[in-house]
Amino acid sequence: MSDTEMRQRLVQGDEDAFAEIFGALNPSLIRLATALTGSRAVAEEVTQETWLAVISGIERFAGKSSLKNWVFAILANKARTRARQEGRTTVRLDHTSKAGSGDADTTDPDSFDDSGRWREPPMLWDEITPERTLAGRQAWEIVTDAIKALPTMQQAILDLVQRENLAAAEVATLLGISPGNVRIQLHRARERIRRQLDQAQTEPHGGQKSHGCKK
Amino acid sequence: MMSCREVCEKAQDFTDGTLGPLSRAKIRLHLLMCRNCTGFMDQTQQTSRLIKSTLAHQKASSVDPVLLAELKKRKK
Numbered sequence: 001m002s003d004t005e006m007r008q009r010l011v012q013g014d015e016d017a018f019a020e021i022f023g024a025l026n027p028s029l030i031r032l033a034t035a036l037t038g039s040r041a042v043a044e045e046v047t048q049e050t051w052l053a054v055i056s057g058i059e060r061f062a063g064k065s066s067l068k069n070w071v072f073a074i075l076a077n078k079a080r081t082r083a084r085q086e087g088r089t090t091v092r093l094d095h096t097s098k099a100g101s102g103d104a105d106t107t108d109p110d111s112f113d114d115s116g117r118w119r120e121p122p123m124l125w126d127e128i129t130p131e132r133t134l135a136g137r138q139a140w141e142i143v144t145d146a147i148k149a150l151p152t153m154q155q156a157i158l159d160l161v162q163r164e165n166l167a168a169a170e171v172a173t174l175l176g177i178s179p180g181n182v183r184i185q186l187h188r189a190r191e192r193i194r195r196q197l198d199q200a201q202t203e204p205h206g207g208q209k210s211h212g213c214k215k
Numbered sequence: 216m217m218s219c220r221e222v223c224e225k226a227q228d229f230t231d232g233t234l235g236p237l238s239r240a241k242i243r244l245h246l247l248m249c250r251n252c253t254g255f256m257d258q259t260q261q262t263s264r265l266i267k268s269t270l271a272h273q274k275a276s277s278v279d280p281v282l283l284a285e286l287k288k289r290k291k
């Protein structure tokens with residue numbers, strides 16, 4: 001459905017159209033709001049307020065951005081206002097970089113020798129489909145749990161980039177951080193997930209460490 | 216010649232297609248000659264694909280009655 005058609009149908013109070021946009025955006029809105037407010041409970045309230053504003057104010061969508069970006073922008077504003085009211089500082093650079101530099105990023109032994117070659121070869125993966133079982137769990141379950149274990153900021157970034165296909169610059173605006181930081185956090189998030197998939201595959205043979213480059 | 220370490224560091228940008236043409240060409244050349252980095256690049260690409268498909272299959276919760284009520288107000 002095009003943005004114009006969606007707008008028109010929401011103006012008429014069309015429930016099917018609303019269910020469609022709600023289904024498409026709600027998980028990402030909650031993740032973004034959680035990152036901005038620091039609380040899942042507050043995030044759900046802010047997301048609800050956002051949808052109420054979208055429904056009652058849909059006429060104000062002028063098509064200057066995509067409808068999706070318009071909804072995200074409303075949410076980001078509300079989340080920031082709410083975080084201020086509750087005395088929470090929203091996203092801080094130092095806070096996010098600290099949250100990102102966990103064990104997976106820093107404590108691994110260096111994978112390369114002095115000339116920059118691999119000390120030990122990376123494992124060759126077979127094709128992993130989402131349903132394939134690794135160490136007793138399906139790949140999508142491993143990925144789901146790995147995402148949940150990330151700092152909320154990285155979860156939001158991963159979601160906005162890999163699910164909503166927003167550009168790093170758009171994500172940066174929504175979160176109030178620099179595009180460079182968006183990319184760094186995105187890299188860390190994906191690297192952690194890659195390592196967990198790697199470890200899940202080696203587990204039956206004794207769980208060796210995953211090799212990668214420090215970020 | 217780009218080192219394995221550099222290829223590893225640029226693997227995600229290569230996968231995302233955000234690198235310039237020169238870096239892309241250097242990485243392609245390296246991959247032709249290096250089985251280890253080819254393996255690592257494949258891991259990076261598979262991870263990205265798995266994340267995308269996992270996130271795409273996330274289900275939203277059902278629509279709250281409060282929102283449906285607000286929607287009804289629009290129907291005259």
Ligand SMILES: [Zn+2]
Nearest residue numbers: 219249251252
């Ligand atoms: Zn190499």
